Amino acid sequence: MVRRIGLTLFIxxxxxxxxxxxxxxxxxxxxIITQLSLWPSDWTLEHYRTIFDHPDWRGAFLHSxxxxxxxxxxxxxxxxxxxxxxxxxxxxxxxxxFFWLLTNLMAPxxxxxxxxxxxYHSIHLxxxxxxxxxxxxxxxxxxxxxxxxxxxxGVPREIDETAYLDxxxxxxxxxxxxxxxxxxxxxxxxxxxxxxSWIELLLVQTLTTTNxxxxxxxxxxxxTASGTNWGLLAAAGTLTLVPGVIVIWFVRNRIASGFALGRx
Amino acid sequence: xNDNRFSDNRAWFLALPAVLMVAFASxxxxxxxxxxxxxxxxxxxxxxxxxxxxxRDALTNEEFRSAFYRQVIYTAIVLGVEVPLGIxxxxxxxxxxxxxxxxxxxLALPLLVPWNVVGLIWxxxxxxxxxxxxxxxxxxxxxxxxxxxxxxxxxxxxxxxSVWHWTSLVALLCYAGLCAIPGAFYQAARIDGASRWAVFRxxxxxxxxxxxxIAILLRFVYSFKVYAEPLIVTGGGPGSTTTFMTEMLANTAxxxxxxxxxxxxxxxxxxxxxxxxxxxxIVLTRVxxxxxxx
Numbered sequence: 330m331v332r333r334i335g336l337t338l339f340i341x342x343x344x345x346x347x348x349x350x351x352x353x354x355x356x357x358x359x360x361i362i363t364q365l366s367l368w369p370s371d372w373t374l375e376h377y378r379t380i381f382d383h384p385d386w387r388g389a390f391l392h393s394x395x396x397x398x399x400x401x402x403x404x405x406x407x408x409x410x411x412x413x414x415x416x417x418x419x420x421x422x423x424x425x426x427f428f429w430l431l432t433n434l435m436a437p438x439x440x441x442x443x444x445x446x447x448x449y450h451s452i453h454l455x456x457x458x459x460x461x462x463x464x465x466x467x468x469x470x471x472x473x474x475x476x477x478x479x480x481x482x483g484v485p486r487e488i489d490e491t492a493y494l495d496x497x498x499x500x501x502x503x504x505x506x507x508x509x510x511x512x513x514x515x516x517x518x519x520x521x522x523x524x525x526s527w528i529e530l531l532l533v534q535t536l537t538t539t540n541x542x543x544x545x546x547x548x549x550x551x552x553t554a555s556g557t558n559w560g561l562l563a564a565a566g567t568l569t570l571v572p573g574v575i576v577i578w579f580v581r582n583r584i585a586s587g588f589a590l591g592r593x
Numbered sequence: 594x595n596d597n598r599f600s601d602n603r604a605w606f607l608a609l610p611a612v613l614m615v616a617f618a619s620x621x622x623x624x625x626x627x628x629x630x631x632x633x634x635x636x637x638x639x640x641x642x643x644x645x646x647x648x649r650d651a652l653t654n655e656e657f658r659s660a661f662y663r664q665v666i667y668t669a670i671v672l673g674v675e676v677p678l679g680i681x682x683x684x685x686x687x688x689x690x691x692x693x694x695x696x697x698x699x700l701a702l703p704l705l706v707p708w709n710v711v712g713l714i715w716x717x718x719x720x721x722x723x724x725x726x727x728x729x730x731x732x733x734x735x736x737x738x739x740x741x742x743x744x745x746x747x748x749x750x751x752x753x754x755s756v757w758h759w760t761s762l763v764a765l766l767c768y769a770g771l772c773a774i775p776g777a778f779y780q781a782a783r784i785d786g787a788s789r790w791a792v793f794r795x796x797x798x799x800x801x802x803x804x805x806x807i808a809i810l811l812r813f814v815y816s817f818k819v820y821a822e823p824l825i826v827t828g829g830g831p832g833s834t835t836t837f838m839t840e841m842l843a844n845t846a847x848x849x850x851x852x853x854x855x856x857x858x859x860x861x862x863x864x865x866x867x868x869x870x871x872x873x874x875i876v877l878t879r880v881x882x883x884x885x886x887x
Contacts, residue, residue, distance in 0.1 A: 332684070332685040333685070335681065335682075335685045336682065336685040336686060336696070339678075339682050339685075339760075340696070340699055340700075342757065343699060343700070343702065343703055343757065343761070344699065345718075345725070346714045346715065346718045346726075346757065347702070347714065349714075349717065349718050349724070349725050350713070350714050350717060350718075353717060353723075361723050362722070362723060365723070365725065365728050367725075403614070407610045407611040407614050408611055410607040410608070410610065410611070411607060411608040411610070411611035411612070413607055414604040414605070414607035414608040415608065416598075417598055417599060417604070418598055418599050418600070418601050418604030418607075419598045419599065419600040419601070419604075420600075420601060420602045420603075420604040420605055420608075421602050421605070423604075426608065426612065430611075430612075430615060432867060433615060433618075433619045434814070435814050435863075435866050435867060435870055436619065436623075436863055436866075437817075437818045437838070437839055437842070437859070437862055437863060437866065438818075438839075439818075439820065439838075439839040439842040439843050439846070439859065439862075440623075440626055440842070440856075440859030440860070440862065440863055441619070441622040441623070441626065441859075442842075442843065442846050442847060442855075443625075443626075443629070443846050443847075443852050443855065443856070444621070444622035444623075444625035444626055444629075445622055447625070448621065448622060448625075463617070463618060464618060466614055466615065466618045467615070467618040467619050470611055470614055470615050470618070471615065474611060486598075524704065524705050527705070527707060528705065528706065528707045528708050529708070530707070530708045530709050530820065530821040531820050531821070531839070531843065535847070544707070545707065545709040545821075548709060548710075548713070549709075559717060559723060562713055562717075563713075563717065566710045566713045566714065569706070569707050569710050570702075570705075570706060570710070572705075573702065573705030573706065574698075574702070574705075576705065577698050577701050577702065577705060578698065581694050581697055581698050581701075
């Protein structure tokens, strides 16, 4: 009983701030400023309409989703063979290489701000979604290799040996037999790559200006000298929760196993 | 990596694409940072080699040192609250039944909120005029709470925000660890008449060591890199009392264009994170190994 009360309190602590954000997005700015109402007295979709009607806001959501998806599309095909190499083979410098990959998870992106700025300028990718997608591989690729290596090491090596004896080549074995076996691992890796790319702020803001404006920059522009448009900010914030909720719902049964590997 | 692997150096070719990509994303910029760190950069065409000067400056610079101390205090408080609370939450979570799915989803939710939106959520929640929490504390509890002017209010806000944002990570990791404990352990404890505390101390805690190591390491690394959330809520203020390392570094690099200085600060920052992570790892994997843990 005490347990249930404790858990309920914690869940309330998590949900009340989100509740306040979501209900605020349905209130008029007049109501937000003048009264503290727990429930919108006058429901309005005005803020959402502004976002959907405004090409800049639509563009911001499109840009953010694009770099996240491009990042996942770059990360997984590179991470899967590398994770296989680390989980199955002994090769020169493997441990050092693995450790070096993991140090990139710990690297503060702030350290790389200026070189990134110059690097992406010099290859003419600055202010595109590709620059952000490539920059996010800094932490997502090592993370994906780490997660996938864990899942792959859980598959007995005898499966590989039997397949080779049966005359499977490496690519054929990989596609026909191995990938289906680690399907849930790929799902978990994709989930975490999506998440870390979706929530990142510093690199996104550094690598984009006007053409590839992402959501955080658009939200920053809602703070103006003439006053902050709180309702609009709340609506934009609420919309950024949607992809997360959808993704969690799909992987909810795998969350525990993904976390169990501890490879976050 | 287990030790029962095929020996074949051709595996390098499988790892090579990923290695090249990470080299592009990390090694090239890192070399540029090392290069800048020993120079004073006046402009892109005008550099001067100064050697260790920038590092010596960092170690004596007031801005760097105070940001570093603040960072250490912030990380210590945040770890001190989130790790015990996360373990506690994990112990109360249901292991079976219909509630499992929704509880997991709710707990994972804060982790998927973009970092600037976490800041926004706490901003509109804690403001005295439009925020539920801020108004509650000011009008009902009659406490003077304003995160943009009060030192304690600002620190309280950035810490409770971190607890809101990240306790779930510790809880979910520990929950996964708890679920992996075989039921036979609990039955044996019941036969022995062990108390709830004894079950936790001698069965659950040792079994949680692996996941706790990872949870503490991750929370250390991420709290040490914290940027967007405090920036959006307090803007690093009042004064610079909540300006942490990343914000200080971003200000030096992008605000003041002191590339050499920022690079030296950044390298020291990175080294500290690596060093402390290493120490944590060694301590956490060695401590208590003689108590029947794994």
